[in-house]
Amino acid sequence: MTRTDPRGPQGDRLALLGVYLNDHLAGATFGTELARRLARSPVDAAAGETLKALSADIMADRAALLRIMKDLGIRARGYKAGAGWAAEKIGRLKNNRRLLSRSPLSPLLELEVLRLGVEGKAAGWRTLRELAEADDRLDAPRLDSLLKRAVHQVEILEDLRVQQAAKSFRTA
DSSP states (O other), X not given: OOOOOTTHHHHHHXXXXXXXXXXXXXXXXXXXXXXXXXXXXXXXXXXXXHHHHHHHHHHHHHHHHHHHHHHTTOOOOHHHHHHHHHHHHHHTTOOOSOSSSOOTTHHHHHHHHHHXXXXXXXXXXXXXXXXXXXXXXXXXHHHHHHHHHHHHHHHHHHHHHHHHHHHHHHHO
């Protein structure tokens, strides 16, 4: 027997959107922590400045997501954000054949993971942008701006990733 949401189709859609956005919040929390980590331990000064600016943008994007959730009346689930935070910390415990230092591959893998996360964030902004056509609680121009910033972040991360790949394998 299929269970239906007593709030009706509109309530069911909002509940599904709540799950979706809370999953994105977990990813945003993971991404924010990873971006901060990369900015704190850059391989060189030029990348460090770029990563600091990128980290600030990623933190602002997470705040924008929380604001959108509030505007939609969707409660942020702390356990999902906590899971994203914990996942980033656990991700540091990978076997890198070094006990007390970071592997030359660590920054490369972290840049790749962050790039994938930003691409997921862009997909989320695209989904919300599509929903904005029928929901005036969603600010379409703001979503366009967030999407444009995410696309730019992917480009920056790809440039850093290519540079880091050369460095990682040169020093491995």
